[in-house]
Amino acid sequence: MPKINMVQAINLALSQEMEKDDSVVVLGEDVGVDGGVFRVTDGLIDRFGPERVIDTPLAESGIAGFSIGMALYGLKPVCEMQFSGFSYFAMHQMESHAARLRWRSGGRFSVPMVLRAPYGGGVRALEHHSESREAYWAHTPGLKTVIPSSPRNARALLVSAIRDPDPVIFYEPKALYRAFREDVPDEEETLPIGKSQIVREGKDVTLISYGASMRPVLEAASELSARHGIEAEVIDLLTVSPMDDELFTGSARKTGRVVVVHEAPRSFGPGAEIVARLVEKSFLFLEAPVRRVTGFDIVIPLYQRETEYLPGPERILKAVRETLDF
Amino acid sequence: MPRKAINLTCKVEYLSILDETGKLDKKLDPSIPDDLLLRLYRAMLLARRFDERMLVLQRQGKIGTFAPIKGQEAQVGAAAVLEPGDWLVPSFREMPSELWRGKSMESVLFTYGGYNEGGYIPEGINNLPVSIPVGSQTLHAVGLGYAMKYRGDKSVAMVFFGDGATSEGDFHEAMNFAAVFRTPTVFMCQNNHWAISVPRSRQSHSKTLAQKALAYDMPGIQLDGNDVLAVYAGAKEAVDRARSGGGPTLIELVTYRMSMHTTADDPKKYRSEKEVEEWEKRDPIVRFEKYLRGRNLLTDAGVEEMDEDVRNEVREAEERWLEQIGKGVDPLDMFDHAYAEMPPSLRAQKEELERELSEKKR
Ligand SMILES: Cc1ncc(C[n+]2csc(CCOP(=O)(O)OP(=O)(O)O)c2C)c(N)n1
Numbered sequence: 001m002p003k004i005n006m007v008q009a010i011n012l013a014l015s016q017e018m019e020k021d022d023s024v025v026v027l028g029e030d031v032g033v034d035g036g037v038f039r040v041t042d043g044l045i046d047r048f049g050p051e052r053v054i055d056t057p058l059a060e061s062g063i064a065g066f067s068i069g070m071a072l073y074g075l076k077p078v079c080e081m082q083f084s085g086f087s088y089f090a091m092h093q094m095e096s097h098a099a100r101l102r103w104r105s106g107g108r109f110s111v112p113m114v115l116r117a118p119y120g121g122g123v124r125a126l127e128h129h130s131e132s133r134e135a136y137w138a139h140t141p142g143l144k145t146v147i148p149s150s151p152r153n154a155r156a157l158l159v160s161a162i163r164d165p166d167p168v169i170f171y172e173p174k175a176l177y178r179a180f181r182e183d184v185p186d187e188e189e190t191l192p193i194g195k196s197q198i199v200r201e202g203k204d205v206t207l208i209s210y211g212a213s214m215r216p217v218l219e220a221a222s223e224l225s226a227r228h229g230i231e232a233e234v235i236d237l238l239t240v241s242p243m244d245d246e247l248f249t250g251s252a253r254k255t256g257r258v259v260v261v262h263e264a265p266r267s268f269g270p271g272a273e274i275v276a277r278l279v280e281k282s283f284l285f286l287e288a289p290v291r292r293v294t295g296f297d298i299v300i301p302l303y304q305r306e307t308e309y310l311p312g313p314e315r316i317l318k319a320v321r322e323t324l325d326f
Numbered sequence: 327m328p329r330k331a332i333n334l335t336c337k338v339e340y341l342s343i344l345d346e347t348g349k350l351d352k353k354l355d356p357s358i359p360d361d362l363l364l365r366l367y368r369a370m371l372l373a374r375r376f377d378e379r380m381l382v383l384q385r386q387g388k389i390g391t392f393a394p395i396k397g398q399e400a401q402v403g404a405a406a407v408l409e410p411g412d413w414l415v416p417s418f419r420e421m422p423s424e425l426w427r428g429k430s431m432e433s434v435l436f437t438y439g440g441y442n443e444g445g446y447i448p449e450g451i452n453n454l455p456v457s458i459p460v461g462s463q464t465l466h467a468v469g470l471g472y473a474m475k476y477r478g479d480k481s482v483a484m485v486f487f488g489d490g491a492t493s494e495g496d497f498h499e500a501m502n503f504a505a506v507f508r509t510p511t512v513f514m515c516q517n518n519h520w521a522i523s524v525p526r527s528r529q530s531h532s533k534t535l536a537q538k539a540l541a542y543d544m545p546g547i548q549l550d551g552n553d554v555l556a557v558y559a560g561a562k563e564a565v566d567r568a569r570s571g572g573g574p575t576l577i578e579l580v581t582y583r584m585s586m587h588t589t590a591d592d593p594k595k596y597r598s599e600k601e602v603e604e605w606e607k608r609d610p611i612v613r614f615e616k617y618l619r620g621r622n623l624l625t626d627a628g629v630e631e632m633d634e635d636v637r638n639e640v641r642e643a644e645e646r647w648l649e650q651i652g653k654g655v656d657p658l659d660m661f662d663h664a665y666a667e668m669p670p671s672l673r674a675q676k677e678e679l680e681r682e683l684s685e686k687k688r
């Protein structure tokens with residue numbers, strides 16, 4: 001099994017799906033000749049040609065609406081938003097049309113498209129290049145919002161997203177694009193959308209997170225175990241919406257203590273939904289208030305202040321200790 | 327030379343074939359077969375009668391807010407150019423075209439009566455459901471066109487939108503994408519002179535809407551939108567060009583919204599009776615009827631019979647609709663088709679409502 005990074009893993013998913021199915025097309029700004037500003041679509045145009053790897057004009061609503069039309073005709077477009085911070089232009093097409101055409105037409109039409117976008121901080125980027133606004137998409141009925149956390153699950157989830165009959169928002173943690181390598185099998189691998197995973201078992205406290213925040217969460221969990229003998233159970237949501245609450249409410253019933261971690265601003269963030277489900281389904285088992293370690297309710301600052309903004313291992317450790325000491 | 331003229335061919339034509347008195351410009355006659363002429367006339371009449379009937383139903387409280395199309399019936403000339411494999415992408419002012427393409431009147435009543443069923447377009451009819459977010463559907467017709475081309479299908483996507491829609495970004499993005507990728511897309515702008523209360527002159531400073539095509543380097547033409555022959559001829563040219571790989575066209579149908587924007591609107595607040603009266607003289611049905619009578623394709627008795635027939639068709643559709651809604655609908659199916667497969671969290675919500683409803687019944 002070759003060890004590859006997340007950029008290569010996503011590229012692998014795209015090229016293998018394009019190989020298998022000629023209805024899969026890739027489109028976006030600079031995705032063709034340039035291979036994307038993060039090189040995620042590198043080389044695809046040489047293999048599949050400019051009809052299938054489409055350099056589009058610079059217009060995000062256009063890209064999304066154009067993809068919807070293609071999907072209505074039976075293609076499976078995978079469109080790229082160069083940065084999630086520019087995807088707001090596309091939101092209206094996704095909300096008003098992609099998300100509801102199946103429902104509006106009683107199942108006659110469907111929009112099997114994927115909208116990929118790099119999200120999150122940690123790469124010393126310009127303004128509008130670091131935010132984490134998955135909650136916007138997650139709030140829209142009819143969409144699925146998927147966020148991988150490693151090369152292997154990114155590859156498997158993207159394959160599933162492309163094959164999914166409904167529109168999928170695929171947020172890629174750009175801080176993890178080249179952060180580490182992982183064994184990714186060359187053979188086909190998928191992961192179910194709408195299912196979370198226990199990535200580390202434990203009995204003392206439950207840590208719930210996804211995407212870029214999984215790294216500091218796992219770091220904190222190792223530290224807790226190595227230094228304090230505290231065994232944290234770590235849950236990776238993988239799909240933010242529709243949210244799978246079975247695993248994490250079950251885990252909360254076991255540990256009685258929960259910390260939720262994400263980069264997105266706290267108020268109305270995915271963590272709020274997680275806490276609500278915990279209250280609805282595990283209330284009587286909770287031994288301490290659920291803590292949220294998240295971005296603050298401000299625009300993510302430019303990178304000189306980014307470290308203080310982003311939830312890092314220390315902040316997570318502190319929240320865990322407070323939860324345990326409650 | 328630091329400063330010189332760039333050679334651009336800028337040409338926007340206006341085409342009208344039947345004048346207000348029903349007189350034909352022979353040189354421009356699109357030579358439509360007689361039976362098709364009569365079918366077009368009937369479709370326009372049906373749309374008019376159905377529209378009138380819906381206004382009554384709305385006033386009686388049997389249906390909710392609806393958008394009348396009175397005065398814009400000649401659009402069927404464009405829909406008539408399409409083949410079944412082509413796609414119609416309508417806004418909310420295309421009832422006549424939708425019916426032409428096989429959508430049922432019941433289906434329209436479902437929509438305006440507040441039933442989701444109105445959007446359930448049957449298999450085999452390539453109409454998208456109506457699009458309410460103004461201008462947004464233009465992009466779908468470009469994506470459809472790209473996919474047709476990609477699949478090597480010789481089909482065309484025709485998208486309708488209003489004069490107001492030409493101010494939306496999506497319209498411009500769609501025009502641009504269509505031109506860049508040379509998609510088989512026909513942009514059909516119904517310039518009915520009003521976007522609710524805002525007149526055409528406030529919507530755009532351009533002399534014509536058709537000229538917006540020039541910026542994207544695609545053909546643009548203005549048609550007399552109350553002349554079904556001009557609409558047919560102009561649309562045919564554009565559809566043929568698209569089908570044979572010649573790319574997109576922007577067509578501006580110059581027409582008039584003779585009724586209110588929707589039944590929730592009072593046009594007296596913003597436009598004069600006199601303006602409406604002027605346009606009534608250009609009524610697309612009256613003009614076409616004069617022409618057909620002149621050619622002896624229609625007689626007094628023929629018109630009367632057709633009108634009777636069309637009214638019956640409307641009544642029968644209404645009856646079928648009443649019968650269908652009389653059976654009631656299941657509120658629980660609002661959860662269906664949100665996703666191909668219902669997620670567990672949504673299933674739980676459906677069960678929640680199911681319990682609530684069964685408790686109420688008890
Ligand atoms: C994006 C959007 N903004 C506002 C509205 C509310 N609205 C509905 S129709 C309309 C006017 C549309 O004018 P036009 O495009 O000329 O079409 P017409 O109604 O004349 O057929 C407006 C403002 C809407 N449906 N969508």
Ligand SMILES: [Mg+2]
Binds near residue numbers: 488489490517519520
């Ligand atoms: Mg208008």
